[in-house]
Amino acid sequence: MLHSMIRVAVLSLGVTLVGCVAETADAELDHAVAAEEETGEARQALETCTPLGSGGGTWGDILTLCSTPDRILHVRKRDGSAFTSSGTMSLNIWIGEILSTTVYPGARSVYFGQLPPGDYYAIFESNVGGEAYTGTLTIW
Incomplete structure (x- = not known):
């Protein structure tokens, strides 16, 4: 029984961590896209x-x-x-x-x-x- 409870807790923690990684990856992608747009706008401003x-x-x-x-x-x-x-x-x-x-x-x-x-x-x-x-x- 204790083994099953530990397994469920580890699985829950893993799902939570995967969700955090996905959110972090999405945030990094959003940041990269915003930086690319700003760079393009800055480059265009210098033209x-x-x-x-x-x-x-x-x-x-x-x-x-x-x-x-x-x-x-x-x-x-x-x-x-x-x-x-x-x-x-x-x-x-x-x-x-x-x-x-x-x-x-x-x-x-x-x-x-x-x-x-x-x-x-x-x-x-x-x-x-x-x-x-x-x-x-x-x-x-």
């Missing part, structure tokens, strides 16, 4: 992007070209939504296109990597017709 009204095209000024502090260039939609059609995004300087990449539906940003100082702009040409372009962004 330099083309101003509203500087781009245009078929759908208006929907794209912005941004540079991180270490000169990594990327293009995203101003409203934060994903691209809904495929197409080609090109990065240009005054003499013309220097890089291009395919954009797929669902993409939220198009990265061009780290580039030297200069004046850049981007053009998106949709496979279903239409285009959008950013204003010029100067990076130092």
